[in-house]
Structures are given as C-alpha cells and as structure tokens.
Amino acid sequence: MLENRTLTIASLLTAFFRPVLLTWLLTLCETGLVAIVPLFIGFAIDGLLKDSMDAYQHLGIVLALLMIIAVLRRIYDTRVYGAIRVEVGKTQIFRSDKVPVSTLNARLGMARELVDFLEQEIPTIMNSFVQIAVSLIVLYVFNPVLCNAALIATALVITLYAFCHRRFYRLNADHNQQSEQQVNILEQKSKHAVLEHLDKLRRIEISLSDTEACLYGLIFAVFFGFIAFNLWVAATGMETTVGTIFSIINYSWEFVEAALVIPMALQNWSRISEIIQRINKQD
Template sequence: MILRYLFINHKYSIVLTYFLTILENLLELLYPFVIGVTINELLKNRYGSLILLICMWLVHTITGVSRKIYDTRTFNSVYSHLVTLVVLEQNKQGIPKSQIIARSTLTREFVYFFERDIPEIISALFGFFGALVMLFIYDIQMGFYCLTLLIPLFIINHIYIGKSIELNRKLNDRLEDEVEILTDCKSEKVYQHYQSISKLRIYLSNAEAANYGLMELFSIILAVVILVRTLQLPGVKPGDIYAVISYLWNFLQSFSNIPFLVQQFSRLKDIGDRVKLKIS
C-alpha cells in the first residue's frame, strides 16, 4: 500500500508535522471556553483573564507558522521520492509511457493526502469530538441532540461513497488516455476527451454539492434546537452563550469537509489500484 510505504519511510518528519497540527487544533478547541470565561470576567471588571487569552493566542500563532513552514519542506521531499519510485517501477513493468506520465501526475494525490487531507481529518475530529465533549459539559441534553445528526450523516454519505468511486474511476480512465489523445491530436478526439472530463468533474462537483446541501438542512434544524435550549439553561451567562454557540459552530463545521474527503478517498483508492508498486 503506497500510503503505508510513504509513512514508514518518512515517519519522523510526518509525525512531527501532525504533532504541530494536533497542538494547533487543541489550542483552537480551547478558544471558545477561554473567551467565554474572559467575557464573564470582563463583565465583572476583572481583567486578569485577558493575559491567558493573549498568551494562548501567541502560542497558537507560533505553532501555526512553524507547521506551515515545516509542512512545505517535508512534503515536497516526500513527493520527489515517491514520483521517482513510481516512474522507475512502472517503466520496469512495461507500462506505456503515456500512462506512466499520467500516473506520475496522479501520484501527487498521495502526497496531498498526507499534506492536506490528514490535517483536515485531524481538524474535523477535534471539531467533532472536542466540541461534542464541551457541549456535553455545558449541557448533557445538547450533547445528545448533536449526536442525532450522525444518523442522516451516515445515510447520505453511504450513498455518496458509491457514486464518488464510480465517477473517479471514469475520470482517471480519461486522464490516463490524455497523453495518447494529445499525441494523435485529432480535433474531434481532443474535443470529446475534454468534454468528457468536464462532464465528469461537473458530476463530481454536483454530487459533492448535493451532499453538502442535505447536511446543511439538518444542521440548520440542530442549530435552532441548540440555541433555544441554551437560552433555557438555568443561570446561563453571556460568556457561556458565546462558548456554546462557538462549540456548536465548530461541531457543524467538522462535517463541512466530509464530502471532499470522501471524494479524495475514492480517488486515492482508484489511483492505488492503478499504480502497483513492488514495495519491500
């Protein structure tokens, strides 16, 4: 498995980037709570909590800048290693040059997975589990309301996964034929080729948009229920209201990237089936 191979051979540098990503997300998770406490303290003319907020903000900024700088160096090195391996191995297997060129480009998706998708997954998990735990702390009933959103989430994405796999397979079939079609350079074939690619990408985008739209409808309902419940909490303070709304927003935002991530997993699965490497 290519993903496993990449991780094993670059594990230390990759783990460090994810450590910084986790630290960054942990600090982001604490923001609503700290800001909520700060609001409540400021309303009492107490300013000491501002120091904690400022210090946390500075640490979060330094962590984010460090991660971005280190990520670029790490994953460009990973890509150079992988694409060289793919080209040489595919050539040994006697794969046509046109397909090797296409697959060397598609291989970039595996590096994107580590560089972009896993941090997105980490952020989504923090947004989901972290926000859910905090909402349970503020009110158990609100926590259970949030859990009900998992039912439509599962049903919608179960349907979406099958559609995404099928469309990505057809799209990658087209991309593998691209070099050969452009080499022949017959106007009708070139036109049909790009029309097909355009249609498939539109279908993928429409499927992703439909997934997102359906989830947003359920999110709106949940948001209204949580807001009403928050105002009914006994002794609720302005800072608490802010924190609950922020954690609710984080919880709902954790679902926003699911359609994109499902599509990426489908795309990687198909690319992995095409790019067979003899990895020891």
C-alpha cells in the same frame, strides 16, 4: 526508500514515519489551541464584564502560542512533504518502463494526490476529531441535550454519505481513466479527438459536482437544524450568561465545521483508494 514497496498511505507512513509524526504532533498542538479559543473568549467576555483582566490576558497567551506553532508547522510541512513527493515520483519512474508516456504522465499527477492526502487530509481528519471531542465535552458540560443533538446530527450525515459512496468511486475511476489518455490524444493532433476528450472530462466533472451539491445540501440542512436547536436550548431552556451562550454557539458551530470533514474525507478517500490501485499497476 520506496523501491520495493507498494505505494499506499501505509507505506508512505512507514517510510517517512518520524518526520510525518512530528508534523502531526505540531498539527495536534495547533488544533488543541484553536479548539479552546472560543472557551477562553467566553471567559474573557465574562471577566471584562466584571472588570477583571485575568481571563483576557490568558486569551492573549493562547493566541500568541497558536500563532508561533502555526508558523513553525507550515515551514516544516513544506519541506517534509516536498521530499516525499520527489521520492514517490522517482519510484514511479523506475517502475514504469512498460507504461505508455500518457499513462505515466497522468499517474505522476495522481501520485501527488496521494501525498496531498497524507499532508492535508489526514491532519485535517485528526484536527476534526480533536475539535469534535472538545466540542462534545464542552457541550455536554453545559447540557447533555446539546451533546446528544450533535451525535444524532453526525449519525444522519454519515448515513447520507453512505448512499453516495459507490457513485463517487465510479465517477472518480472514470475521470482517472480518461485522464490517462490525455497525452496520447494530444499527440494525435486531432482537434475533434481533443474536444471529445475534454467534453468527456467535463461530463464526468459535472456528474461529480451534481452529486456533491445534492449530498452537501442535505448535510448542511441537518447541521443548520442542529445549530438552530442548540441556540433555542441555550436561549430558552438554560440559565446562562452572555459568555456561556457565546461559547455554546461557538462550540456548536465548531462541531459543525469539524463534522463536515467526515463526509469530505470519505469522499476523498473514495478517490484516493481508486488512485492507489491505478498507480501500482505495472502496465
């Protein structure tokens, strides 16, 4: 199925379009239900304060549907992406007659990351965009100022990531290059060589971790400022009920959770794009 294709995200989607599409549709259904839960909670709070059970019952229906779809999606996902991993591994083995065992061993693991990206990252990105869209609409309906604050925070976060992109790509390339040598180093049966190899991996991982820590520290500072601003506007600048304030804060927080996926996805794409180039080499 993949014998004559370059192993990329696009080629995997083309080869397994129907089963992947169904997993994504189930994911979107689940995400849509998750996105509206806080709104229904807010309605239920206001309804119960007025001795009305209607909104409370509607919340129960939404939660039941969410549970059913979430379970079905996870059962189906495991089978679909497990089959894709087998096909990708088989394709690599057939193409790797001239590739050293150490390199092939590392690239088999890297190719699984390609499928992991298809299984986990792309649905997560889809989920985040749905949640971002719903959150922006709800916040705009409550007060356009809340929506504008969210857009400004997102622009700042993307700008912060842009300064780190090349460093992430270079460090991931260094890590993958070192990983490809692992089996050959172990075959030397030299304790010094193994320790040196592990120390190089450690130093690269520390550099990656330090870069992530600094970047996400700045990102969290931006989003915490956004939450504080929206809380202040909701509590002091609007005529609202308790349920409305709850919904505003929940949708502001949901927006933050969804928007955090953007820099994480860009960082993972830096790693995957380097892996795609590496696993398609014939030597």
